Amino acid sequence: MSDATRKGTGRAQPSMSDVAKLAGVAIGTVSNTLNSPEKVTEATRRRVMAAIAELGFVRNDAARSLAAGTSTTVGLVVADLGNSFFVDIARGAEATVRQHGMNLLIANSDVDLAKQSNNLAVFEQARVAGVLLAPLDTPFVEVSARLTSNTPLVLVNYESRRKLYSGVVVDERRGGFLAARHVLDLGRRRLLFVGGPLSLRAVAERYEGAQRAVADVADATLDLVETHGQNIRHGKQAARELVARSNPIAIDGIVAASDLLAIGVIQVFDELADFDVPGDVAIVGYDNNHFASESNVPVSTVSQPGEEMGRLAAELLCEEIAGTAARDKQTVVLQPHLLPRRSSLGDAWRRD
């Protein structure tokens, strides 16, 4: 690399020894004023800071963490940034990580297993202090294959079967249960679960929860329309399918695996104008989607504590990094909350 082309501008980054030279001190002193200012006289501290400012010195963190053997960044590998649930997790994780004086860097797997493991590899190679993994809802192959390394790793929204990692999850069954029981409490008896595919763990567990709630009530039934995804589009399809089955439809309560599904269903019902929500059919969604609360018929929902999950997971990770973590890996289970709105309560619901 010729001197002229180096780094585009040709001006090389000044190093710590440049700073030391300019300030007329030893290199160790520069390091000290940066890392343990209390070990340095006020006078020399000022001289060093002046030199740093004059040269525009920026500490080389690669060298720092190589020499110190510790890093101050934490990596977060996230299944899908397009999903606001994961953005909430990121936000929570960042807050906690920051409190511990570290930084959070995010890598998006974009619903692609290969990218996910590549992202894990990137963080490991960078020797980050630790990694938070909010993985794809798929078998755990990739993460287990990762056991070669010993970077601390905490899972978010995924439970390590073999207790290899700590993690934070939310009780999906409970969420499904809450949603269904709410509808049942409103006196509805012929329920329907909309969501899918059931091969997704989260969906399956929500469905199970709903089944349990229905089983508790003697004359209640739970039907199922399995979808190919959780978007508005899928909700609309499901609603049309439902109407095609029998019109008027034979149900009076719907538990949807996502708010978007619920919205899709409501929209179709609105169009048909035959079904009143919640008069004829009470509907509960899932996720506390930002839009859902603002939509035409505010959707009752089950709220996932995304930020809290991020915070807790980061807390667990920081413990592992500090070495203060318990020997045994633990999985914290957070409880979802029901947020009843108009799509189930009707006019009884007051916007606050």
Place this chain on the structure above:
Amino acid sequence: MSDATRKGTGRAQPSMSDVAKLAGVAIGTVSNTLNSPEKVTEATRRRVMAAIAELGFVRNDAARSLAAGTSTTVGLVVADLGNSFFVDIARGAEATVRQHGMNLLIANSDVDLAKQSNNLAVFEQARVAGVLLAPLDTPFVEVSARLTSNTPLVLVNYESRRKLYSGVVVDERRGGFLAARHVLDLGRRRLLFVGGPLSLRAVAERYEGAQRAVADVADATLDLVETHGQNIRHGKQAARELVARSNPIAIDGIVAASDLLAIGVIQVFDELADFDVPGDVAIVGYDNNHFASESNVPVSTVSQPGEEMGRLAAELLCEEIAGTAARDKQTVVLQPHLLPRRSSLGDAWRRD
């Protein structure tokens, strides 16, 4: 740090010299099989790879980039991950960066200027190959203050006034113009712009564009309702305010600064049931919000090419990193596109 507490497990990461020892080769050979396999015999390559696998060796990237003086990661500092526009940018940037054999790490500024500059600092200290910055819509102070460093930096969705950095922006005026002209083309003459605050550059420019379109038509007028933000809530407020001004309202076309605003307006109009959209009032939003296309009345919108912006910005950055960039900084201006849907076309619009 005692041996027992080190790294939690106590098992230290193996180094390249461990691999070299096990494979019975020199350390330089290990480096070569990793970085330039063609310089190494097939036989030794295999021996080395076997040793790597056996030890579970993971290359220390901090040491690598320190020694090599180059990094293989690119940083993206993003104003707000909660906004899907920025997620699109991230997705585009990642695709391009990956094509160049590098990795993309994301840091979220979360609409906080202090975090933004901290994030920039983190990436600089990490000596990433380059940084993409999708900044907050605020004065350029922080980024200029950053001039001390010489990490390549490309802006996304922001134009460097002093041409200090290359960048990719979208022509917001054009977007506003397209939206307004579309409504005018439908024969509407009494238009209203909803959005705000106008101190946001993007909003102001969209408004200007709309004004220009209206100025082109002799008898057309453009009214303004300034909002405090671009959410559904603000749209509802604006609509109520409008109705309060005069009922029936004196306008027949609305250009909104976001799809969410448009949805809010439509929802209020729906409730009142007095105004038909688009019969009485044609509405165009902005952003091609995922949600907007699926809503009850699919919202006509102006689409921002987020992914393309990310791709292009990453392309520019890679050029700067490679040193093949033109001397002068350039700002690429991308054009937004109009996507007419039912909220303006009515039944003439067919879902595809």
Place this chain on the structure above:
DNA sequence: GTAACAATTTGAAGCGCTTCATGAATGTCG
């Protein structure tokens, strides 16, 4: 004036890697 001690400062060692001059081994050709 000096010994004893604390407070600062110093600078060499080394973190794990890439690089590259050097050497060894093998092949080629007149």
Place this chain on the structure above:
DNA sequence: CGACATTCATGAAGCGCTTCAAATTGTTAC
């Protein structure tokens, strides 16, 4: 068969930092 390439492998130097034992300076007590 010797001279010369060519191909591989070697290992020391050094990237910019942290650390820490040792040197230096300042302070207090006697």
